[in-house]
Amino acid sequence: MSLTVYSTCPQSKDVPAADYLDAVAATARWSEEAGCAGMLVYTDNGIADPWLVAQTAIAATEHLAPLVAVQPVYMHPYTAASMVSSLAYLHGRAVHLNMLAGGFRHDLLALGDTTEHDDRYARTVEYTQILTALLRGETVTRQGRWHTVENLKLAPALPPELMPEVLISGSSPAGRAAAAEIGATPIRYPEPLGTASDDTASGGGVRMGIIARDDADEAWRVAHERFPADRKGQVAHAMAMRVSDSHWHHELTAAAGKTTPRADLDAEPEPYWLGPFENYQSFCPYLVGSHDRVAAEVARYLERGTEVFVLDIPPAPEDLGHAGEVFARAGAAVRA
Template sequence: MSLTVYSTCPQSKDVEPSRYLEAVRATARWSEEAGCAGMLVYTDNSIADPWLVAQTAITATERLAPLVAVQPVYMHPYTAASMVSSIACLHGRSVHLNMLAGGFKNDLVALGDRTEHDDRYARTVEYTQIMMGLLRGETVTHDGRWHQVENLKLAPACLPELQPEVLISGSSPAGRAAAAEIGATPIRYPEPLAETDPAEAPTGGGVRMGIIARDDADEAWRVAHERFPTDRTGQVAHAMAMRVSDSHWHHQLARRTRVETPPAELGSLLYGEPEPYWLGPFENYQSFCPYLVGSHDRVAAEVARYLERGVEVFVLDIPPDPEDLGHAGEVFSRATAAVGA
């Protein structure tokens, strides 16, 4: 069984500028100490450049691989490939890639991009093929719909052992098809397994989720509601975002049943605890992924079910402190032991 865990880097818009550099360094160190393979670095029109943030993470750690979000609208595929190979040359380290097809719709419109959802995936496929060909040391000629290059060669070359892992959103049919075409790991926002027929549940690939686990379930839920309180302003922002979003995963999550009831009032299904799948942070516009909340054993049992369905990659939400990553590590340890047994 293969298991890869990524954390997520704080966003510059959420941290005072004078403290952001150290926040990146600290989160990178926590992630490495917790055993994460890498750390996702977001990109959009409102935050610091992900390549500069990635280099900061690299200089603060010994082996952590930044998982850089790559938006084709922002730069030519040669430039993105050059970033990967230059970091490899300067630091002897690998950078992993989270290929984007979409993003915030208003961000794309502001950049003059009104490409439709499925066409954006077609563009990302073409972009990634050029970029990865360059990183493999090929001389690339490509006459495509979105990009045209002729006898293009990358320097400095990227060593084979520092080639990037490639991830891409795989919640929509277009995303899954793109992942298959470029050989990327499709990442989806997972379904609540209690509501999903095992025969119909997606298998393999990776999932994006948060984990809040403690020895005691009540303590875990207390932490969860304290960290992500009900917020009317956030709910309004969430509703507004829904109206302009064409994201498949955004609408997919929004269709799920809302969970507002305190855990003590919910029905128990396993270990005397409620179901751990929770959309509170998503519905209050505090995070874009579902969470698993509960005792270490209960959350580990749920993670084990994803592992049994072939999930090999977990991308965790932004950790508030090293303790949180430690609890997540305990969950993965128990889950892998259960599946192995």
């Protein structure tokens, strides 16, 4: 059984500027100590540049790989390839890539980008093919729909052993097709397993948060304390829904309310929870409950061939420790 876990880096908009470097470094160290392969670094118009944040994470750790979100609208594919090879040259470290096709609609419009949903995936495919060919050391000539390059070669060259893993959103048919075309791992925002609309596709990865404790009531107490109901957030979520063309955003909204309520006082509730998503506090579902109950749910994903888990931002190192306990128990259950 192959399993890769990424954490997620805090965003600069959520941390005072004077504290942000320390927050990035601390989360990177927690992630490495917990056995994570890497740490996702977000990008959008309102937060610090992910490549500079990635360098901070590299400097604070020994082998953790930043998983840098790459928005094709922001930079030429040569520039992105140069970032990867330059960080490898300076630090001898790998950088993994989370290829984006979309983003917040107002961010794209502010940049003059009105490209439709499926065309954005086609653009990301072309972009990634140029980027990865450069990283493989090829001299690239291509007359594409979005980029034209001629006899383009990357320097400094990237050592083959530091070639990045590539991830891309795979919640939509266009995303899954793009993943297959570029050889990337498709990452889904999963619906509750077993529902009528549940995507039963095997393999790939999922993006979710985990709040687990020895006692289920304690886990749910932490969850509601961390993500309280917020009317302002609910309004923001509704407004975002009205303008979003994101496939996963609409799927998760439709999935709200599909979880099974607690049957009696002695039974744990279903662990799948969309509270943070519905209150505009996070953009992924959560699994909440006792270690054993959450592990049983994670085991169901593993049995379907899920190989990558991208966890939400950890507020403290113990959260990654509890998630690690969940993955250990889930793995043991699948191997049994």
